[in-house]
Amino acid sequence: MTDEKPTQIFIMGKAYDVPPGVTIMDAMEYAGYRFVRGAGCRSGFCGACGTVYRKEGDYRFEFALACQEMVQDGMHLTQLPFTPAPRAAYELPSLDSSENVLLQYYPEIARCVSCNTCTKACPQDLEVMEYVQAALRGDLAEVAALSFDCIQCGLCAMRCPADIKHYHMAQLARRLLSVSASPVPEHLTERLKAMASGACGEELDELVGLDVDALKERYSAREIEPAAEGAA
Amino acid sequence: MNAITYFPGCSLKDSAASFERSTVAVMERLGHPLEELPRWTCCGTVAALATDDLMHLVAAVRNFERAQKIEAEEIVAPCAMCFNTLRQVAMRVNVDVEARDKINAFMNEEEDYEGGVAVRHLLEILRDRVGWDAIEEKVTEPLFDLPVSAYYGCTLVRPSGVGIDDPAAPAVLGDLLEALGATVVKTPFDTECCGSYQVVDRRDLAVDRSLRILRAAITRGAAVIATSCPLCQYNLEEARRGALAEGMLVEATAPVVAYFTELMAAAMGLDEELLPADLRAAVVRSRETTPEGV
Numbered sequence: 001m002t003d004e005k006p007t008q009i010f011i012m013g014k015a016y017d018v019p020p021g022v023t024i025m026d027a028m029e030y031a032g033y034r035f036v037r038g039a040g041c042r043s044g045f046c047g048a049c050g051t052v053y054r055k056e057g058d059y060r061f062e063f064a065l066a067c068q069e070m071v072q073d074g075m076h077l078t079q080l081p082f083t084p085a086p087r088a089a090y091e092l093p094s095l096d097s098s099e100n101v102l103l104q105y106y107p108e109i110a111r112c113v114s115c116n117t118c119t120k121a122c123p124q125d126l127e128v129m130e131y132v133q134a135a136l137r138g139d140l141a142e143v144a145a146l147s148f149d150c151i152q153c154g155l156c157a158m159r160c161p162a163d164i165k166h167y168h169m170a171q172l173a174r175r176l177l178s179v180s181a182s183p184v185p186e187h188l189t190e191r192l193k194a195m196a197s198g199a200c201g202e203e204l205d206e207l208v209g210l211d212v213d214a215l216k217e218r219y220s221a222r223e224i225e226p227a228a229e230g231a232a
Numbered sequence: 233m234n235a236i237t238y239f240p241g242c243s244l245k246d247s248a249a250s251f252e253r254s255t256v257a258v259m260e261r262l263g264h265p266l267e268e269l270p271r272w273t274c275c276g277t278v279a280a281l282a283t284d285d286l287m288h289l290v291a292a293v294r295n296f297e298r299a300q301k302i303e304a305e306e307i308v309a310p311c312a313m314c315f316n317t318l319r320q321v322a323m324r325v326n327v328d329v330e331a332r333d334k335i336n337a338f339m340n341e342e343e344d345y346e347g348g349v350a351v352r353h354l355l356e357i358l359r360d361r362v363g364w365d366a367i368e369e370k371v372t373e374p375l376f377d378l379p380v381s382a383y384y385g386c387t388l389v390r391p392s393g394v395g396i397d398d399p400a401a402p403a404v405l406g407d408l409l410e411a412l413g414a415t416v417v418k419t420p421f422d423t424e425c426c427g428s429y430q431v432v433d434r435r436d437l438a439v440d441r442s443l444r445i446l447r448a449a450i451t452r453g454a455a456v457i458a459t460s461c462p463l464c465q466y467n468l469e470e471a472r473r474g475a476l477a478e479g480m481l482v483e484a485t486a487p488v489v490a491y492f493t494e495l496m497a498a499a500m501g502l503d504e505e506l507l508p509a510d511l512r513a514a515v516v517r518s519r520e521t522t523p524e525g526v
């Protein structure tokens with residue numbers, strides 16, 4: 001550690017001195033925690049690292065992604081990386097988006113009292129309650145727009161006094177909208193057709209047969225963006 | 233002229249879309265354009281008033297706070313149920329400082345609501361601000377002799393002190409219909425309950441009550457029943473549909489159920505698209521049977 005004064009945080013009630021200016025996730029690893037679950041992309045995209053904390057002297061909870069938020073002195077925290085919230089089973093193509101499908105599959109949304117607790121819990125700063133309200137009136141486009149940056153961490157559902165599964169519901173809204181309102185991408189259709197008739201089969205079989213080291217080598221040697229035509 | 237701050241409520245954005253379309257169009261024609269309250273939320277519905285806790289009032293108060301934010305002194309709802317819920321909450325939190333403080337402390341992400349936003353039903357605006365004469369002036373295709381039953385149900389008029397007219401003998405909807413040139417058909421069921429939310433788990437009960445309202449209107453020759461609440465509209469229409477299918481009612485005499493704003497749109501000669509086909513047909517029929525010069 002440098003000569004900078006360490007930051008004191010409390011992980012599940014136990015005090016740790018950690019280097020200042022690191023993320024909660026790095027601090028937890030520094031303190032000896034090993035993530036098996038509760039970490040994924042480490043880039044703020046996967047939503048696996050939902051964390052709740054309270055600052056000393058503050059009456060409110062704060063919510064964060066452990067991989068994004070920096071530690072602060074006197075932070076009392078715990079991870080809530082998973083929310084047991086059932087996701088409705090549906091066959092997307094057979095849903096009729098002229099009905100209020102969201103209310104049908106997630107009837108709890110009708111219990112919303114506009115308390116806005118979900119919004120306060122969102123580490124992405126989304127207007128969660130407002131998309132639940134839009135869902136109540138069947139406005140798919142609004143739900144999709146307001147929930148677009150959702151990373152499915154589930155903290156909204158964990159806090160909701162009405163037991164709404166906001167993030168699953170919004171995902172259904174976005175899916176419905178993409179089925180009913182977005183054009184079918186041609187290249188994807190083509191590709192799927194090709195794969196169904198056996199394209200890439202050999203290549204896949206070969207990969208499946210490789211051992212871990214050989215796979216690693218292939219992975220690091222992969223071409224991420226094919227060089228543009230004519231470029232050096 | 234300042235636009236009226238308008239609270240649509242969820243139904244008008246979904247199942248009662250024709251209520252909203254006609255409302256917006258007639259208010260525009262009357263020179264009182266509506267401006268939708270920004271970021272409004274569900275009113276909480278009258279069910280929110282059934283429990284004695286402040287939590288269920290948060291929804292309404294959040295809407296008042298948003299009205300306050302745009303310096304609106306009132307919000308106007310066309311849906312009788314939203315109106316009733318919002319007004320009851322306003323009447324409480326505008327004077328009950330302790331309740332208001334508690335709700336404000338809970339909604340700490342918003343500005344404090346200071347009290348003072350009034351809630352009005354659209355019919356009050358039509359009666360008290362626009363006036364029947366001004367409405368009559370805008371009528372280009374009077375509903376000559378169209379017999380219409382003015383159905384109030386519960387939430388427009390009850391409880392007294394909250395409702396917009398005499399709870400036992402209301403006149404506002406009838407007066408409006410007369411200004412449109414219609415003939416008002418009075419029935420003893422004008423202020424009876426349609427069955428309301430009972431339709432969710434006691435469907436038979438709601439259908440039964442709604443059928444009584446329909447039958448009373450049929451006996452007295454009404455061609456249309458005018459409503460102001462999407463739930464009344466739903467219950468009456470469902471009862472009507474079921475009774476027609478079972479042969480308990482016949483198409484020729486079963487009254488069309490329509491929002492009062494749709495009748496206004498018809499009388500003002502607004503875009504036919506605003507009117508459901510059955511209402512359009514009823515209006516045309518009544519015009520055909522009205523002798524010249526009446």
Ligand code: FES
Nearest residue numbers: 040041042047067
């Ligand atoms: S680990 Fe993926 S969002 Fe934090």
